[in-house]
Amino acid sequence: MDPPNILGNLSNGSIYPPYSEVPGKGHLLPLPLNLIGLIISYLEAPADLARTCRTCRVFHYMTLPQLYTDVTLRSYDSIRYSPEDGRVEGSGMGSPFVMGLNGLVLRDVSGYVRQLRFVGEWREHDLEEFSKKGRVPDSSMMLNTLVRVAIGRSANLRDLCWELNTKMLPTVWQGLESSNIRSLTVRFPSSRDPRPIMTVPPIPSLVALRVLDVDPLCYVDDISLLLAGSKNLRELTVVWSPRMREVKEPSVNLSTMFGRCQAANQPLNLTKLAVKNLFTYSSDTCGNFYDCSAVQEITVINSSGGLGDAGAATFVDSSYRRKSETFPSLKSLRGDKVSRELQLLLANTSGLEKLYIIGDTNATKHDTPNNTFPRSPSSNGSSPPSDLHSDTLRDDTIEAIAQNHGQTLRHLLLPPQWRLTSDNIALLVRNCPRLEQLGLGADFERFTSMRLLMPFLPNMFAIRVLDNPDSAEFRDKMHELNDGTHEKQIGGATSAREWSRIRWMQLADLVFEAGRPELMADDDEEEGTPRKMSYRRKVWKRDAEAVKDIAIWKMDSMDV
Secondary structure: OOOOOHHHHHHOOEOOOOHHHOOOOOOOOOOEHHHHHHHHHOOOOHHHHHHHHOOOHHHHHHHHHHHOOEEEEEEOOOOOEOOOOOOEOOOOOOOHHHHHHHHHHHOOOHHHOOEEEEEEOOOOOOHHHHHHHOOOOHHHHHHHHHHHHHHHHOOOOOEEEEEEOOOOOHHHHHHHOOOOOOEEEEEOOOOOOOOOOOEOOOOOOOOEEEEEEEOOOOOOOEOHHHHHHOOOOOEEEEEEOOHHHHHOOOOOOOHHHHHHHHHOOOOEOOOEEEEEOOOOOOOOOOOOOEOOOOOOEEEEEOOOOOOOOOHHHHHHHHHHOOOOOOOOOOOEEEEOOOOHHHHHHHHHOOOOOEEEEOOOHHHHHOOOOOOOOOOOHHHOOOOOHHHHHHHHHHHHHHHHHHHHHOOOOOEEEOOOOOEOOHHHHHHHHHHOOOOOEEEEEOOHHHHHHHHHHHHHOOOOOEEEEEOOOOOOHHHHHHHHOOOOHHHHHHHHHOOOHHHOOOOEEEEOOEEEEEEEEEEEEOOOOOOOOOOOEEEEEEEEEEOHHHHOOOHHHHOOOOOO
16 A cells, blocks of 8 residues: 655645555554644653654654754763663764764754753863963864854854863854854863963843853953943853852952943943852942843852851952942842841842842852851850841841832742741731742741731742751751641641642741642541541642742752
């Protein structure tokens, strides 16, 4: 029998002829192409997409664009073996990284690529010998050449990420000048091997720029012209190497990065600004390199001075302690330092929708020892004098949040070291009726009073009662009841109408998810007596993975 007329069926809206025309043959029933496309759109794993491409010609035609929309090429500095059969990855050809780059350069798939990422470890041979002679290793030069060709062929490329451990060379930078990318992420190497330093040209279409691991002693490219000439730039993230802050080396000079903006008297029109690991003196020669009136989101991690910082950083961090700027459009603020400057900023602005103040438990996880909040004087007899005023600073900060931002605030995360009193909790609940996600520290007895106030927050979706890093009392009490008691009490307490929107709850390090109210029999009735029926919510205990994408958990990290 003749094969199915695929082209004819495409025009008729299905991919196969009627089932009766191919008796005895196993195949898919006729499906409209738009339904096939909808099913394929739910595939996310590259392996699933690749298998679908190999199913038939029509599936190949419909799946190929989605397979190559988001491309990530990961390089390894050693040969890897398949866990299934023990064979070398890429046996008979090159590594998966090289073969993927080869496909972008030689095959007609580069037009589908919208996001392109290069990540991992690139191994350079005879690096010391090449450095002595003032040459770039041939392997790195060939890598950059192929990347530029791949970018040039990717006419629809919008997002480029370079996170290899080797530097991106001028060959690639020059190719980006005429591209249409809107988002660019560049990680500079942490080694001091000599490399060409380039003044990066502007990219007219660039909207978001992320520059990572900036170390002035590691041959960093000059991005001042890129910042000053990219007029559409709205989002800027700069992460300096943690080395300068760790060794107390103020070698960073902001004028080298933002001096051209100051010289042209054209501050950056940014809506989002994020900095991390900044350690430098405040310089009036750089001035205000961005327009404060346009900024809507600010993230400052391990940069500004605050209580609990190491004393050796005082002279540098204190240079920024001046009158706070005003941000009339600010909607989101995230940081890890508690200071009087933060309290004044909150008191001088209004209209915040999201506020995240990260605790020092994350600093320990991410190996940044300077990110510390003040500890209670009773927990450490040798606490510095500044820590003695932490309660006053806490109360002043909470009052500024409630009075200036209460009517607009939707997300609020406070440091776990702040064990809020009943008055603190009542002030927040009374003045912040629109809260949807809340994270705070409360002692065991104050958690009961907070439960009484929760019905006044009708929009609450997720709440975290944070563990006290200075004491294990609250965590121990929560674990003592970790025998199904939490699930039962949460299910009963949240079944009321005013709790209808809450779904996620964390008690110390225990996370729970609440379902919809259901009519259930009470378990407390004695045997032989009729069981009463009441509406309760079914509650499940979850792990941290289940809440990683919810803002009040996701933002509680040192990442930017």
